[in-house]
Amino acid sequence: MRRDVFQAIADPTRRDILNLLSTQTLNLNSVAEKFDISRPAVSKHIKILTECGLIIIKQEGRERFCEAKLEGLNEVSHWIEQYRQFWESKLDSLENYLNKIQSSAKNNKNGKHNKK
Secondary structure, three states: OOOOHHHHHOOHHHHHHHHHHOOOOEEHHHHHHOOOOOHHHHHHHHHHHHHOOOEEEEEEOOEEEEEEOHHHHHHHHHHHHHHHHHHHHHHHHHHHHHHHHHHHHHHHHOOOOOOO
C-alpha cells in the first residue's frame, strides 16, 4: 500500500527519523537507539516512511540499512508552492491597496484634494 507523504510527515517522530537519515545511512538498530520509544514503534514509523517512498531499506549481509529518499518531499513542496503563490498575490494586492490609501491620505493632508 502506498501511503500519502503528508501522512508520513504529520508525525514528529517520523520527521525526526527523516532528519536523522537525511545526513547519514543507518542500520535499523542505530535508528532505534536514537529514540526513546520501543524498537517495534520505530519499525512501524520506518515502515510508513518506506511505504511513502521517503526512505528505502537496503539489505547488506545480515543488516538492514535505512536511507532517506527526500525527493518524495517534492509533492509537499509543490502543494505548498500553490498556496505560497496564492497568498503572495493576496498580500501584493493588499500592499498596493494600502499604498494607495496612504498616498491618498497624504494628498488630502497636504490639501491637494480638499479644495471644493
